[in-house]
Amino acid sequence: MRFEGVLSAWNLDAGYGTIRPSGGGEEVFVGLAAFPTDGEGPRLDEPLTFEIVTGRDGRKQAVNLKRRSQAYVSPALRASAGGTRVRARQAQKKRRLGLLAGGAVVTVMLVLGGVHWGQPGGRTAELPVMKR
DSSP states (O other): EEEEEEEEEETTTTTEEEETTOOOOOEEEEGGGGOOOOSOOOTOOOOEEEEEOOOOOOOEEEEEEOOOSOOOHHHHHHHHHHHHHHHHHHHHHHHHHHHHHHHHHHHHHHEEEEEEEEEEESOOOGSSOOOO
């Protein structure tokens, strides 16, 4: 029996994640080997269809994944994926603020350095003059 859901979490280093079924219920473990070999990696909030089997360790896991087209996404899938999009937007805002703050610090340092080194200090009068 095939189920629908969205990829709700993915650990890139370990090669596994979880799928949130569209009908609700417990998230299902999924490994990289379950994805189709079409050259595309797993993407968060990606709509998928899958079958569920019980693994050797007794946990449910998704197998025989198929990607759903982005054009058709059922309302249940949209509702279940909404929280992840909000988290992604919040993380993106944090990155932008961090870059903005870093740029502001560099600008202030450059301005202060320019003011310090650009002041006429009368140092030229202290230099010895060579006589011929």
